[in-house]
Amino acid sequence: MTDFPTWLQGSAVGVWTRESPSIWAYPTVLTLHTMGLGVLVGANAVIDFRLLGCAPRLPIASLIPLYRFMWAGFALNALTGAMLFASDATVKAGQPVFYIKLALIACALVVTGVIRKTVERGPGLHDADPIAAPGRRLAALSLLLWAAAVTAGRLMAYL
Amino acid sequence: MTVGWRMSVASVLAVGCMVCVTPVAAHHSAAAAYDESKRVEAQGTVKRVLVKNPHSWVFLESADDKGQKIEWQIEMGGVTSMAWTKDALPIGAAVKVAGNPSRAPGSHGMTGASFTKADGTPIGPRGGRGEYTPR
16 A cells, blocks of 8 residues: 555656646745745735734735735635645655644744734724734735745745 | 834845855856866766756666776757757667766766767767757
């Protein structure tokens, strides 16, 4: 009986992503993974920097639609990430930095969720006032966690 | 935002940039794993060709100075740059190869390889330099 990574790597999706000469296989999947990252982490950064005091004339409530873009980016990256993992599963499943990346993403998602609640509830986040310290701390933590997750992801190609 | 916050955010971003940018540069130059200032030559028999993304591999059965059997592991480009190998690099073919050696001590790896037949005829596009073909 083969283990899960070996099975996944030999599956149709793993073989196609890794070995197809089509421009729509590996090159496109990897590019979409980068674009999804840009949308997810980029939209996060907009809200985080706003909470840290950048662009104070931007009403915080007006940023709430950005969460839809974040989820779209996350969904795209969950899909393309699973395909990239499948293409090289036996190697990736043995890399500690892969599990560190997943843990960092999980933590970052939790912080993003908490920030969303804070942003939606509103009180204490009056647009003209400086944001309260807990909001600023969460925003800084969010920036740090997403930056660390991106770094861990990038390191998967080298460690 | 206080000056302290500004400083801490700037520091986080600066460190993040440095950490991110360094391996990316290494990736494109292959300089982290291979010594591009050196060139090694080898000859042997094509044992195995792995055509896969992001990088393909050619394995060459060869012998070292003392006649011991060794395997050269040659890192190549992605799938789209490897179409020529299907006809030009059959399993069992005797070839000569020159490229940049791996930095790992005791290993027999190379990249940026150009291939020729035993008589010196270039194999593959661009005079034997088949991989990393710019499109």
